[in-house]
Amino acid sequence: MSVRRHELRRYPWQVKDSGQLLLVVAAGVWLVASVAQTAADGLQDPRIAIAFGALIAFGEVLRLNLPGDRETAPIGFAGALAYALLIRVGTHVVHYSAQQVVTVATIGMIIGALPHLAVGRPARVSGMATRLLCVACVAYIFRPLAGNYAVQHHWGLALSLMTSLAVVALLLEAVLTALLRVDEQRARFRVALVDEMRVQLPLGVAVGASALLIAFAAEVMGLAALAVFTAPLLVTQVAFRRYAGIRATYLQTVRALAKVTEIGGYVEAGHSERVSRLAVAIGRELGIHEPQLLELEYAALMHDIGQLSLHDPIPGGATVLVSRQDQQRIAELGADVIQQAQVLGSVAEIVRRQNEPYRTVDGGPGASGVRRGPAEPSGPPLSSRIIKAANAFDDLVGSSLDPGRAAAAVQRLRLDTASEYDPSAVEALSRVVNRRSVML
Numbered sequence: 001m002s003v004r005r006h007e008l009r010r011y012p013w014q015v016k017d018s019g020q021l022l023l024v025v026a027a028g029v030w031l032v033a034s035v036a037q038t039a040a041d042g043l044q045d046p047r048i049a050i051a052f053g054a055l056i057a058f059g060e061v062l063r064l065n066l067p068g069d070r071e072t073a074p075i076g077f078a079g080a081l082a083y084a085l086l087i088r089v090g091t092h093v094v095h096y097s098a099q100q101v102v103t104v105a106t107i108g109m110i111i112g113a114l115p116h117l118a119v120g121r122p123a124r125v126s127g128m129a130t131r132l133l134c135v136a137c138v139a140y141i142f143r144p145l146a147g148n149y150a151v152q153h154h155w156g157l158a159l160s161l162m163t164s165l166a167v168v169a170l171l172l173e174a175v176l177t178a179l180l181r182v183d184e185q186r187a188r189f190r191v192a193l194v195d196e197m198r199v200q201l202p203l204g205v206a207v208g209a210s211a212l213l214i215a216f217a218a219e220v221m222g223l224a225a226l227a228v229f230t231a232p233l234l235v236t237q238v239a240f241r242r243y244a245g246i247r248a249t250y251l252q253t254v255r256a257l258a259k260v261t262e263i264g265g266y267v268e269a270g271h272s273e274r275v276s277r278l279a280v281a282i283g284r285e286l287g288i289h290e291p292q293l294l295e296l297e298y299a300a301l302m303h304d305i306g307q308l309s310l311h312d313p314i315p316g317g318a319t320v321l322v323s324r325q326d327q328q329r330i331a332e333l334g335a336d337v338i339q340q341a342q343v344l345g346s347v348a349e350i351v352r353r354q355n356e357p358y359r360t361v362d363g364g365p366g367a368s369g370v371r372r373g374p375a376e377p378s379g380p381p382l383s384s385r386i387i388k389a390a391n392a393f394d395d396l397v398g399s400s401l402d403p404g405r406a407a408a409a410v411q412r413l414r415l416d417t418a419s420e421y422d423p424s425a426v427e428a429l430s431r432v433v434n435r436r437s438v439m440l
Contacts, residue, residue, distance in 0.1 A: 019183030020126045023176065027129035030136055034102035044096035048089055051223045053108040055079035055230065060112020063124070064237055066199055067247050068290055070177070071127040074207050074237050075230055076112060080105040080131065081169060081211035082226075084139040085162045087146050088219040095147065098139035105135050130176045134169040141165060155216075162215060166208040174200055186435070187284045195290040206236045251297075258301040266307040266314070268398055276300040278432065279383075279390040285428035286382070296383045299350035303387050306334030306351075327355040354387045356380040358422045385422035389413060389429050392421070406433050 043049060059076025066072060084101045086094050109128045117123055142165055145151050151158050177200075178192040185192075210233045217225035258272040279300040283293050307314065307330055335352035338344050358380065380388075396409040410430045417423040 019180050023133070023180065024125055024129045027132050030133070031102060031106050034099035034136075035106075037097070037099040038103040041097065041099075044100060045089075045092075045094050048083075048086070048094060048223070049096070049100065049104045051226060052079055052083040052086075053104045053111075055226050056083075056105055056108025057112035060109050060128075061115055062234075062237065063112075063116070063127075064241055065244055066203070066240065067244055067294075068195070068199065070196075070199060071124045072200070072203070073109075073112070073127075073131065074203055074210075074240075075233055076109065077131050077135075077173075078207045078210040078214070078230070078233055079226070080108070080135040081138060081166060081207070082214035082218075084135055085142055085165065085211060085215040086218060087152060087158065087215070090219065090222045093147075093152065096143070098136070098143040101139035101143065102132065102136045105132060126180060130173055130180075133176065134172045137172060138165045138169045159212070159216075162212055163208075166211055170200070170204040170208055173204075185284055186281070188287045191284075191287050191289055199290070203236070203240060206233055254298050254301050258305065261304050261307055264308065266310070267304050270399060271394055272301050272304060274399070275303065275387070275390045275394050278394065278429070279386050281432045282386045282390060282425060282428045283383070285431060286386070286424060288382070292383065295347050295350065296386060298344065298347045299354070299383060300387050300390065302334065302338055302347070303351055303354055303391060304330070304334065305337055306330035306332065308337075309333045324355065331355050350381055350383045350387065353380040353384040354391070356384065356388075357419050358385055358388075358417070359419055382422075382425075385425050386428075389421050389425040393429060393433075 056076045056079045059073045059079055062075055063071060063073045080101075083104060084098075088094065109132065113123050113128065142161070145161070151161065174193060174196040178189060178196045181187050181192045181196070182189050210229055213229040214225050217229055221228065255273070258276075261267045261272065262269050276297050280293055280297050283296050288296065310330070331352055331354050335348040338348040338351055356379075392413055393406075393409050396412065397406050400406070410426065410433060413421050413426045413429070414423075417426055
């Protein structure tokens, strides 16, 4: 119950962030205009439209969750891009409009989303809207050019144009997704964009290549090209799905391990989860990239695991109230436990150094034993400094929702920024806490 109380409360009109609403509205307006125009002109090449619509629907059924709670539909996206870039099917030159591309893609996406809704999964409308806008941009640029003699008879020109548009579509998807994550998570746009491109680049290359292969092969193979060149992408998607599943299982294992300290009565219920969420929020505020955020999340979840070695639990598990020697001993023991996994070396180092002072004030030896100048940082990693601040805050506040108590805790940490706490981490913590207080 305390964990639930610590989360943000949202009113009905806050269910969707403003960026998501704007994206969905833009896609909806474009869709309505396209459907009206398609209805007025009549459906062109219906057999081709049905085949590609079925492929898009199939791809939406097989939607994939990438690391970081990213939702994508590689097969459906590739099918929609191929439909937008199609010139011929066999000897038949296609003449449908960009509006028809948007209409067919949308119908396919909706049909593909129905099985997810039937079993209680979210529709992920923002992801569908993002993909639809990317396809629409490609269609509105390419469809007027598809009937051009040079494009139809010079494959080099057609390949260059189609490749460029596929790249534009994938970049646009990364930009729109990054903007959504900025709106949802308060991440920095530059950081979010780099993370999106890093995560989606391997799959994006496969999507773009599949779309181009389908569009070109359809001239020779007809609609059979859809099945032939979708198969490699399906195999790629299965591999990504397995990787995402392994990563999700890994995080669940770490969370279960972190619960041991709560079950044993060493820390307050929900402490590790609260510190983890707070540390990740601070990390985003400071512009940390996603791989380092994942390490930070692991380390924050397991930062108190060293308390299992104590004969007598610390009252309330508040390590901020014990001596530095005891804090460091707990951190060392916890790091040794994590080190045994042999795959979390960097996480163990973050936990080991979480209680080091941020800097030495008198110019004496820092935590690493190296003599430093006045007010010079003594070297703990940024993730360790973030956990130190987040843990101290939660030790002082716990699951309380009292804004006054939270403000007093932040002020107490500010008084120790001369040596103990990283001022940037404390100020980021203050901004995160203030936002949460406003939403309560």
